[in-house]
Amino acid sequence: MSDEEKFESQGANPDETPEDKFKRIANLRVPNAIKKVKLIGNLAASAYKSTDEQIDKIIASLRQAVDEVEAKFKKGSKKTDSFSL
Numbered sequence: 001m002s003d004e005e006k007f008e009s010q011g012a013n014p015d016e017t018p019e020d021k022f023k024r025i026a027n028l029r030v031p032n033a034i035k036k037v038k039l040i041g042n043l044a045a046s047a048y049k050s051t052d053e054q055i056d057k058i059i060a061s062l063r064q065a066v067d068e069v070e071a072k073f074k075k076g077s078k079k080t081d082s083f084s085l
Contacts, residue, residue: 037062054085 012021040058043050061083 057085 012024016024040062043058
């Protein structure tokens, strides 16, 4: 069990419905994902230097990841877990 799974299982109730479990875990994961995306946005600061190609690759990878999440919710699934500039 990963640290994230251990953390998410804290507060779990054996009588918890699948809907309640979804809400509990989503309320943990979604804000964390948003924070990480905002950290990526900090790379746009003047302290960093990037090429248009690097920026396009980052944006494309983020869009692909969101598209994959949307597809999973619509019961389709394609998976790409890697990223590298």
